[in-house]
Amino acid sequence: MSETHLTAKDLAAFKEDLLTTLKTTAVTAQLPRWVKSWHVMRMLGISKHKLRQMRNRGEIPYTRIGGLMFYDLEEIKKIMKGGNCES
Numbered sequence: 001m002s003e004t005h006l007t008a009k010d011l012a013a014f015k016e017d018l019l020t021t022l023k024t025t026a027v028t029a030q031l032p033r034w035v036k037s038w039h040v041m042r043m044l045g046i047s048k049h050k051l052r053q054m055r056n057r058g059e060i061p062y063t064r065i066g067g068l069m070f071y072d073l074e075e076i077k078k079i080m081k082g083g084n085c086e087s
Contacts, residue, residue: 032073033072033073034063034071034072035070035076036068036069036070037051037068037071039071040076043076043080044076044080059079060075060076060079
């Protein structure tokens, strides 16, 4: 039987990968089809100002109902996969 030695660096890399996966899963697992601005900011890791810029440029589709903005979760996932968001 061979031994495998894990270093602190290996564990730190694993931890970061696991946390990233859990954050993405936790944020999207319980969301309805339409999400509010704060969900989008959290998912994309962007500020309110950046989200406003993206809306104004037409980079992110949204629907306004009253004073609230709603975003299609599937569209947000496409943006996340495409890496089209720069903080």
